[in-house]
Amino acid sequence: MLKKLHSQKKTQLFLGLVMGFFFGFLLQKGGVAKYDVIMGQLLLKDFTVIKIMLSAIVVGMVGIYLMKEMGMVELHPKPGSIGMTVVGGSIFGVGFALLGYCPGTISAAIGQGNLDALFGGLVGILIGSGIFAHLYPGLEKFLKIGWFGEITFPEYLKVNPWMVIIPLGILIIIFLYIVESMVL
């Protein structure tokens, strides 16, 4: 691992900016900075969002697990629980459809000039995040209900990661092929 590079704070802030730039550039070129495309996905009329996410997952998982095996990177799976992931995920989904952007794509939407994203959505997300920070002390117990922690599927199934990556990759490619052939 490039531990020395990881510990250089100013360089890391600069790298964050540069990598964010590429992410924003890709999101905009992919069309997913647009409300119409994101809502098209949630209305099941336009599958651009799913196509982008699934191809990112295939390319990302192969590279990251290869580099992990070579000792070049370490994983950072997020913790989860029923109280946290199921409840929080459902709340997020409702907000996602009302807003028509998510935290990443709203940043890209602001960059391409969408004023509903800037004056409505961005302000809302900042208020919502602040509300959660104040609810958090009272929620801590609830968030631990059904705790399963920072586990990955290969760890959970106790198998070699490639036993998950290869079948999942094939499933995703078949799914995308079906989506394409249905002209979605």
Place this chain on the structure above:
Amino acid sequence: MDFLTLKIWSPYLVGAGIGLLSWFTFLLSNKPIGCSTAFSRTSGMIEQVITGKSVAKNPYYQKFPAVVDWEWMFVLGIIAGSLVSAMLSGDFVLRLIPSLWMARFGIAFLPRFFTALIGGIVLGIGARWAGGCTSGHGISGTMQLAVSSWIAVILFFIAGVGTAQLIYYGLGG
């Protein structure tokens, strides 16, 4: 360099590009791509300015301090990257209301503004509640094969699709 001035790229190319970018965020910065924590940190910074008091006592901001970090700069980079992409292709337009919304609900700004505001509040609460958003869980967590992230992203879409159908088809035809 003609491709830089195109308005739209293939979703598969864009997805592969994001996957490739993830290799570099892990390799060079030891970080997965993520966005929503930056909003939480910003919210803490704004609270400090408004109240004049430090938020450092709040247990949540002890976990995620209200400071500029890698992810905060990453989000700033997204705005810049999107701006440059849109400028290059002539896709940069100051627009109050998206056209899909306009076709369904009309040209008044306030209904769209309040829906976006309320949607943003709900989404902000949900992202912090679930511990991630469509990038942190939906892209980075899923590619690490995290159990939490696959559950989260499936629920993002189930709740999102259900709510979208209600908004567009369920409210007064």
